[in-house]
Amino acid sequence: MAHPYRSSIVYPTETRDQQDRAEVWHNDPLRIKNKQLTDENLRLKKLLRENGLPWSTLSREGSQLAHAVDSISSPPKKGRRTRSSAASDASESKARLPTLPVEVQLQILEYAMTSEYPIVDPLCVSDSANTTSLEKARGNQIAIGFLATCRAYLVEGTEFLWNKNTFVFTSHVALRNFSNLSLDFRRSIKHVNFRIIARYYDDEKRTHSMSHVGSRKSVKLKINQRVKDHNLARRGFRSYTWMQTADFLDALLPPFDPNHNKTKARPRLLPNLESLRIDFVNFSYNFLTFPDHELHHLTVHDLGCSLNELMLTGLPNCDAGHKAASDLTGMVKDEGLLLKAKQTFVQSSNRVRPMPDGEVDAKTVRTWKALAKEYAEANSSNNSDYSHMAHHFSHGLGHTDLPDMPPTPKEVGHPESIWKKRPTVWKRVPKSRDSEEREWVEFDRTMGQSMDNWTHSDKSDTYDLDSLVCDRCGEIHDPLNWDD
Numbered sequence: 001m002a003h004p005y006r007s008s009i010v011y012p013t014e015t016r017d018q019q020d021r022a023e024v025w026h027n028d029p030l031r032i033k034n035k036q037l038t039d040e041n042l043r044l045k046k047l048l049r050e051n052g053l054p055w056s057t058l059s060r061e062g063s064q065l066a067h068a069v070d071s072i073s074s075p076p077k078k079g080r081r082t083r084s085s086a087a088s089d090a091s092e093s094k095a096r097l098p099t100l101p102v103e104v105q106l107q108i109l110e111y112a113m114t115s116e117y118p119i120v121d122p123l124c125v126s127d128s129a130n131t132t133s134l135e136k137a138r139g140n141q142i143a144i145g146f147l148a149t150c151r152a153y154l155v156e157g158t159e160f161l162w163n164k165n166t167f168v169f170t171s172h173v174a175l176r177n178f179s180n181l182s183l184d185f186r187r188s189i190k191h192v193n194f195r196i197i198a199r200y201y202d203d204e205k206r207t208h209s210m211s212h213v214g215s216r217k218s219v220k221l222k223i224n225q226r227v228k229d230h231n232l233a234r235r236g237f238r239s240y241t242w243m244q245t246a247d248f249l250d251a252l253l254p255p256f257d258p259n260h261n262k263t264k265a266r267p268r269l270l271p272n273l274e275s276l277r278i279d280f281v282n283f284s285y286n287f288l289t290f291p292d293h294e295l296h297h298l299t300v301h302d303l304g305c306s307l308n309e310l311m312l313t314g315l316p317n318c319d320a321g322h323k324a325a326s327d328l329t330g331m332v333k334d335e336g337l338l339l340k341a342k343q344t345f346v347q348s349s350n351r352v353r354p355m356p357d358g359e360v361d362a363k364t365v366r367t368w369k370a371l372a373k374e375y376a377e378a379n380s381s382n383n384s385d386y387s388h389m390a391h392h393f394s395h396g397l398g399h400t401d402l403p404d405m406p407p408t409p410k411e412v413g414h415p416e417s418i419w420k421k422r423p424t425v426w427k428r429v430p431k432s433r434d435s436e437e438r439e440w441v442e443f444d445r446t447m448g449q450s451m452d453n454w455t456h457s458d459k460s461d462t463y464d465l466d467s468l469v470c471d472r473c474g475e476i477h478d479p480l481n482w483d484d
Helices: 017-026 029-050 057-074 084-096 100-114 133-138 144-148 153-164 170-181 242-250 293-302 318-332 368-380 384-396
Strands: 167-169 191-197 201-202 209-211 218-220 223-225 238-240 273-281 309-315 332-342 345-348 351-354 358-365 424-430 438-444
Touching: 029 057, 084 100, 100 144, 100 153, 144 153, 170 242, 191 242, 191 345, 218 332, 218 345, 242 273, 242 293, 242 318, 293 318, 309 318, 318 332, 332 368, 332 424, 358 424, 358 438
Parallel strands: 167 191, 191 273, 201 223, 273 309, 309 332
Antiparallel strands: 201 238, 209 218, 332 358, 345 351, 424 438
């Protein structure tokens, strides 16, 4: 008889787990708060009944009772108010007030509200299994007690809190809770980090493992054990990977606001988001299925051409991973920057382990469209037949009747190019996956690849725009998709 815990290769079924969704509903902050208020209201009603007070007339009698309590707790001072007593009261009140200048107070408040490290899952209790040991040991990195000091510190400190920090989301529930934050604060956030940890389920006692970069040993996957239910639902080994990615991106869509002007489009969760980093954790290349149309619909249509920069780490090096990367690239604007790197974290047992820093593979997205637009404008004055080319550089994804999305802003201060004829574009690229320092890198506009791999010569420093024109339709297509 086979050992019940023997490792076997089983291909999972991609699905959302019903038990996880039920737990999310049960732990919803608004539902818990409403339940606490309801229980408190019932306790107050019971207290009134026990003392023979009707709760229906609470509004009239309660105001009189509150006024009587205030008069008892703070009785008026008797006697004549002299100059000496007034001076002593003024000196006591002045001693309690801050004596530092306002500018110094704001600097201290800004320092207290700024964390050196990213804040994990703000406005939500983070799962300890989704954080590293170092993140657990850090504890609270900001002096949140400042906000309870006074109203002025609350207003100024809250603005520092959301403007001066970076945030990491390990679950789409924490990201959705971010909609409770005022839109004025959400507008100031320009970069976030998603840590998407693959979840696996099984109703049989067996182990599943995956190999990861940098180690010859395989990692035992964390399996959420489920009780086998005898029904027609899908059983066996299941995964929650690409659908979880879609849930993260779906949380970025515009949240509902009953006070919003219906004549205007609702803003997204983070309206001014410019760069996004997604760390894929435990996305194995052995058995994952292809992402479905939901991910493509979100990245290419709902969130298409919205980012200046996108970094993807830990994507599996397989056909499913390449398909997901292709879909996610649709979120980047024309002439934007796409960064890829090896996995940042590996989850084993109930903790997340960081991996050593690594190199970054950088490329630019749809830089050829500027060349196609120049070619169309140069020929439209001589031939009106080129007017139908507008849809090729309006979006670049093979769709028609779409708005002309603006490209990423050009970065200034770059070195002078040694290429005289070949069109290039400069971008600031991180030196490594986890480095904050950046360096100038030059990219070819046609293919979007780095020019560091090219040897400069008179033969290579050539450029013929007519060679990119399709012989059948006279238009310029994506050079990376010649089959189209």
